[in-house]
Amino acid sequence: NAGVTQTPKFQVLKTGQSMTLQCAQDMNHNSMYWYRQDPGMGLRLIYYSASEGTTDKGEVPNGYNVSRLNKREFSLRLESAAPSQTSVYFCASRTIQTGNYGYTFGSGTRLTVV
Amino acid sequence: DQQVKQNSPSLSVQEGRISILNCDYTNSMFDYFLWYKKYPAEGPTFLISISSIKDKNEDGRFTVFLNKSAKHLSLHIVPSQPGDSAVYFCAASARYGGSQGNLIFGKGTKLSVKP
Numbered sequence: 001n002a003g004v005t006q007t008p009k010f011q012v013l014k015t016g017q018s019m020t021l022q023c024a025q026d027m028n029h030n031s032m033y034w035y036r037q038d039p040g041m042g043l044r045l046i047y048y049s050a051s052e053g054t055t056d057k058g059e060v061p062n063g064y065n066v067s068r069l070n071k072r073e074f075s076l077r078l079e080s081a082a083p084s085q086t087s088v089y090f091c092a093s094r095t096i097q098t099g100n101y102g103y104t105f106g107s108g109t110r111l112t113v114v
Numbered sequence: 115d116q117q118v119k120q121n122s123p124s125l126s127v128q129e130g131r132i133s134i135l136n137c138d139y140t141n142s143m144f145d146y147f148l149w150y151k152k153y154p155a156e157g158p159t160f161l162i163s164i165s166s167i168k169d170k171n172e173d174g175r176f177t178v179f180l181n182k183s184a185k186h187l188s189l190h191i192v193p194s195q196p197g198d199s200a201v202y203f204c205a206a207s208a209r210y211g212g213s214q215g216n217l218i219f220g221k222g223t224k225l226s227v228k229p
Contacts, residue, residue: 033216035219041221042120042203042222043203043222048216058216090158092157096209101146101163101217102160103160106157107156107157108156
């Protein structure tokens with residue numbers, strides 16, 4: 001089915017470990033996004049890529065890096081995980097050419113840093 | 115500073131009654147508004163949207179009202195059903211502003227519809 005696929009779905013890391021969250025979309029969308037969701041904080045933008053070859057910081061970029069590998073894939077890397085990065089991470093994509101400004105979200109990655 | 119505010123963290127209604135979820139915004143550049151619904155362990159899914167040139171948009175049991183002068187929008191669900199129990203996020207976009215039209219989300223309201 002067309003959509004946004006995130007891997008892994010669950011991950012437990014030790015403080016200081018690194019990992020990369022993967023995201024791929026098959027809807028030919030131009031823009032891709034990484035959000036984190038924390039209790040009582042809603043959805044906060046970490047990084048986004050307006051188009052292939054570009055990336056920009058969002059509201060909470062510290063401790064993260066991203067790579068827009070190609071039009072389909074946008075990965076999020078934690079170089080040295082910290083307990084404060086325990087969260088649920090959502091990838092999203094969209095294309096505004098259709099006039100729809102809404103995002104399509106993946107099902108999330110639940111990350112625990114101990 | 116929160117640009118999109120959902121001041122009610124939770125709301126409980128009886129099945130068959132109306133649910134009204136509220137959202138306020140501060141940025142006058144916002145010109146497109148959306149509501150997303152999120153079930154546990156799933157990603158948010160698009161529910162309904164409204165452009166700032168309108169004051170109402172309906173889709174079945176869901177209606178969004180926009181009051182630009184008050185910088186306020188609301189989502190009405192009539193009649194409410196137990197399957198509507200979820201977290202609802204309000205989002206806004208300044209499509210022609212400098213933020214690339216990225217969506218800004220509120221903190222969400224958890225709706226519980228009791229049978």
